[in-house]
Amino acid sequence: MKYLVVSDNHGDRQCLVELVTAYRGKVDGMFHCGDSELEPTDELWRDLLVVTGNCDYYPEYQKEQVVTIGNDKILLLHGHLANVRSSLNQLLYRAEEVGATIALFGHTHELGVELIDGVLALNPGSIRLPRGRYQIKTYAIIESTDSHYDVQYYDDQQRPISELHFTFAKAK
Template sequence: MRLLVVSDSHGDQDILIELIKIYQGKVDEMIHCGDSELAETDSVWKDMKSVKGNMDFDQSYPLLQTKEIGQEKIIWLHGHLHDVKKSMQTLLFTAKEAQANFAFFGHTHELGVEMMDGILVLNPGSILLPRGAHKIKTYAIVETTKDTIQVSYYDRLHRPIEELECSFARV
């Protein structure tokens, strides 16, 4: 399985179109974790699946999306209703309740990834307004094999950020 995960594009439709052109047919799913600030009817959503963020005023967006690909179950949400700026506990509870093994979120504009109770919890960072220790505009590619989960972050020019690459062994 190979996934593209992006978040917090805040009105920048051009970068989403660019990502679609580059990754269409090369990933199993293109995921947006909210705060696109685009209409839910925008043409980018034909190829990319999004959720409602706190800055998305179009009420048509779902608050949570799920996807099953083979044996993998993925959830994604924005995170503002799960208080992700303070703790991952509500997000982790939601992922466990959904029996997901991947949980993706945005909202904080800070990239990060960790394995929590067997669930890969990932924030791709913001593709427009990054915050935190890594002030780089980023998105993530998540790839799985039978034995590993590989996470790679890319900058806005689609260059890999090697120091942020990480791999998790399957349990």
């Protein structure tokens, strides 16, 4: 299975249009981790599963979503709801509660990925306003196989960032 993960575009609709156009039919799921600042009725949400961020002020957005695709159970939320600036503990507890194998989150605008206690925790960074060590506008592609997760980060021009490629073995 292959998943596109993006977050924190903060009103830049065009970057999402470009991603949806490029990846439609090429991935098994497209996920937006919040802070789109777009209307909840936007046609983009037909392709992207989305949650509310702290800058999304529409009650129609869900706070979290859980979806199963193949053997993966994916938790999607914006990191402010799990206090991810402090630690990933609340995110991992919630993933355990819902039985998720992948936990996707935004909010910090800092990309990062870890495999913790069998859960792949991934922040795609921000496609518009990056922060932290990597000052690159990013999104991520996760490829999930029976044996491993392969994670590749891309810049906003859809070019892979060679130093931001990670492989994690799944527990047997």
